[in-house]
Amino acid sequence: MDNVNLNEEGYLTDFSQWSKEVAEKIAAENEISLTDKHWEVVDFLQKKHNNEEALSIRGIKKSGVINIKEFYDLFPGGPLKISTKIAGIPKPKSCI
Amino acid sequence: MKKLLILGAGTSGTMMANHMIKKLPKEEWSVTIVDQYKTHYYQPGFLFLPFDLYKTKDVKKKGEKFIPKGANYILEKIDKILPEENKVKLETQTVDYDILIIATGTKIAPEESEGMKEEMWHKNIFDFYTYEGSKGLRNKLREWQGGKLVVHITEMPIKCPVAPLEFAFLADSFFLNKGMRDKVDITFVTPLGGAFTKPKATEALHYLLEEKGIKEVVDFNLAEVDYKNNKIIDYAGVEVDYDLLVTVPTNLGDEMIERSGLGDDMNFVPTNKATLQSKAHENIFVIGDASNIPASKAGSVAHFEAEILEENLLRYIDGQELKEEFDGHANCFIETGHGKALLIDFNYTHEPVEGSFPFPIIGPLKLLKETRMNHMGKLAFRWIYWNMLIKGTHIPFVTAKMSEKGRNYDN
Numbered sequence: 210m211d212n213v214n215l216n217e218e219g220y221l222t223d224f225s226q227w228s229k230e231v232a233e234k235i236a237a238e239n240e241i242s243l244t245d246k247h248w249e250v251v252d253f254l255q256k257k258h259n260n261e262e263a264l265s266i267r268g269i270k271k272s273g274v275i276n277i278k279e280f281y282d283l284f285p286g287g288p289l290k291i292s293t294k295i296a297g298i299p300k301p302k303s304c305i
Numbered sequence: 306m307k308k309l310l311i312l313g314a315g316t317s318g319t320m321m322a323n324h325m326i327k328k329l330p331k332e333e334w335s336v337t338i339v340d341q342y343k344t345h346y347y348q349p350g351f352l353f354l355p356f357d358l359y360k361t362k363d364v365k366k367k368g369e370k371f372i373p374k375g376a377n378y379i380l381e382k383i384d385k386i387l388p389e390e391n392k393v394k395l396e397t398q399t400v401d402y403d404i405l406i407i408a409t410g411t412k413i414a415p416e417e418s419e420g421m422k423e424e425m426w427h428k429n430i431f432d433f434y435t436y437e438g439s440k441g442l443r444n445k446l447r448e449w450q451g452g453k454l455v456v457h458i459t460e461m462p463i464k465c466p467v468a469p470l471e472f473a474f475l476a477d478s479f480f481l482n483k484g485m486r487d488k489v490d491i492t493f494v495t496p497l498g499g500a501f502t503k504p505k506a507t508e509a510l511h512y513l514l515e516e517k518g519i520k521e522v523v524d525f526n527l528a529e530v531d532y533k534n535n536k537i538i539d540y541a542g543v544e545v546d547y548d549l550l551v552t553v554p555t556n557l558g559d560e561m562i563e564r565s566g567l568g569d570d571m572n573f574v575p576t577n578k579a580t581l582q583s584k585a586h587e588n589i590f591v592i593g594d595a596s597n598i599p600a601s602k603a604g605s606v607a608h609f610e611a612e613i614l615e616e617n618l619l620r621y622i623d624g625q626e627l628k629e630e631f632d633g634h635a636n637c638f639i640e641t642g643h644g645k646a647l648l649i650d651f652n653y654t655h656e657p658v659e660g661s662f663p664f665p666i667i668g669p670l671k672l673l674k675e676t677r678m679n680h681m682g683k684l685a686f687r688w689i690y691w692n693m694l695i696k697g698t699h700i701p702f703v704t705a706k707m708s709e710k711g712r713n714y715d716n
Contacts, residue, residue, distance in 0.1 A: 217504070261578065261599050262569060265460045266496065266526045266540070267555070271570045277528075277540050286541075287524040290498060303466045303497055305506035305639070305649055305657055 220294055227297030235295050239286075243295070247283055249274050251296045258298040264289060265301070307334050309618075310393060310402035312383055312561075314340035316348070316695060317593030317607040318408035319371050323697030324615040326373040329622075337377040337400060339393070343368055344436075347690060349604065351439040352468055352640065355446055356479045363687065365436065371695050383409070386565040388586045404588050404618065407574055409561060411464050411594040411602055413438075415554035418459055420530035422554075430532060430550045433472060434464065442551065446479070451488030452548030457537065458495045459527050462571075463556045464594055464602040467649075469493070470500055471640045472551060477517040478642030492520040494537065494545055499523050503656040506649070509673050513641055556602070558595055573597035578653070579629035581614045588621075590614060599653065600633040608694055609634045612705040634707040636662075638683035646679035648672055652707045658714055663702040665711025672712070 213226040219235070221227055232251060236243050243251075253274045257264055266289065269280050284291040293300055309325055311318045322338045329336065350364035372378045384394040392401045413434045415422040421430060431445065432438035456473045463469075473493050480486040493500050493514070500514060500521050501507040514521060528540045536546045558572030567574050567585065575584040576596035583589040592614050593607040600606050610631055617627045633653030638646050648670050649657035661668035670682055693700055 262597065263462050263571075263599065265462075267460055268570065277526075281540055287498070289496075289526075290524060300498060300502070301461060302502040303461065303495075305467060305470075305501050305503055305510070 218294075218300065220300055221297040224297050232295050232297065239284075239291050239294070241284065241291070241295070244283075246275065246279070247295075250280070250283065250292055254292055254296040254298060258296070263301070264293065307403045308401060309334055309336045309404050309406070310400060311336070311338040311406045311408060312386075312393065313408035313410055313559075313593075313595070314338050314342075314345065314368050314372065314378070315408065315410050315593070316604045317410070317595075317611065318406070319345065319368070319695045320607065320611045320697050321406050321408060321592060321614065322376050323371075323373050323695070324611055325618065326375050327697070328615060328619060331375065335377065336373075336375070337379060337402075338372060339379045339381060339383060339395065339400075340368065341380065341382040343380055345371060345695075346436055347687060348434075349465070349690070350687065351433050351436065352471055352475070354439040355433055355442040355472075356475050357443060357447070358475075361436075361440060364439075366691065371691075373696075383559075383561045384564070385561055386567060386589075388565070388567065388589060391588065402588075404590070404621070405586075406614075406618075407562070407567075407583070407589065407591045407595050408593050409559040409595045411556045411558055411573070413554040414557045415552075417555040417557070418527055418530060420532045421459075421552065423530075423532050425532040429535070429548065430530065430552065432552060432554055433468075434553060434556075445549065449549060451480070451485050453490045453492065453546055454549050454551065455492050455494055455537065455545055455547035457493075457525075457527075457545075457550060457552040458497075459552060459555050460496055462602060463553050465637075466601055466603075467637060467639045469495075469551075469553050473519050474513065474517060474642040475640055477519065481643075490520075491518070492522060492545060492547075494522040494525045496526050497523065505656055505658050506673065509659065510647070513675075517642070556594075562595070569597050571597075577629075578633070579631050580617055580627040581610055581631060582617070582621075582627060590618065598631075598633070600631075601635040601637070603635055603637060604690070604694070605636045606634070608700075609636075609705040611697070612699075630706065632706050634705060636703070638679060638686065640680065640683060641675050644680050645675045645677055646683045647675055648679045648682065650707060650712075655707065655709070655712075655714065658712050660712035662711075663708070 345368035353359040381395045431442040562568040562572045576591040578598040594602040651657040660672040662670045
């Protein structure tokens, strides 16, 4: 991908470089093509991140946007890991 | 007479009572602290109790001993906060306040996960975040003949995020010393992408897992504990079998926060991460695990917060602007077993790196390296906790804001 900085795991290091096109490219690399439902989740994750709220599966469960089964269906593999990557926000972390 | 009211007499609340009683003029301010329990637990000790490294008397004392003279101490359950009226409803009385400090912490909620708190709870499924869980686990480990030990984190955030990893390390040591390590299979299961998630720590510490023969199962989001068949199952259908499950259940803020309508979806209070003022009410401040700030839920964080909160309360009383000083500083010892420990020091913006602490170069403690000295530091910390930390005595050379000196940062 041109003009965006990614860390070694493929996460954006600067959210200002995020755009829908960038999101689509990251999604494509993970073999996902983004539907309206995906965008809803991306929007939800970005809002949570901006409010500095921790992202968790529980947050998804209570989001009202999507249930957990759908979340796994939309982002197969590691849904939280892949969806945050597409949303251009950092991967959820522990302290070490 | 103006009133400062503190809810919760754990690490944070007790520290704040001690700080503020010294700073507020007695003739103008009263300080009241409320808690429903009369015992103050040394929570870091819950990690050692299961392995018979600490005795029960090491981890609990009467809370009253640490409440400063001159403060009102109310032993009563909190019903709810009425923020619009500046009042708090307790079980039998209502108390009002000019300034409120919420320090009600976080606690485990095993009932949040299907199958966790059923008939096998505290039989072959244990937590070690409560006195009962930790002591029950000690009794279990004394007689356990071996098998599959699964150390598991249900979901983040949790209090003391490194404790589960320390538990796995200490378990390795414990079974080795008992001469039965070959009979125990240890697996670490986490919802995160790895046991270590920060690049520098992964690089410096991943060898620990390999060396100790601890298996990792990552990205595991618990859907159910199948307690009848002794396995945990994640949403993607991955199953992990156990004979003994040591889990850190979901951590939630106090239900009182929910009853008061002051919490987020995990009952943590939305709080300004730099000033520690609650976002919804200017005369309500939050310290320690009860807040939603993106810092670790740990005693050291509460200790650093207390110094900044003390200053901000005095500024608030004086009508001055609050200082945006809190940087998320945390300082944690990590037991790695065999009489050694690591020390990490980090904040909102800097991940843990190698270096020396508290003094550049000379240390004597080494950051992100396994040493005996760090282990001695962790043991000494119990004395510091009971005798200095919760009494609000300043710990020499350790500053609330993180020092960047003597650290190996890349830039």
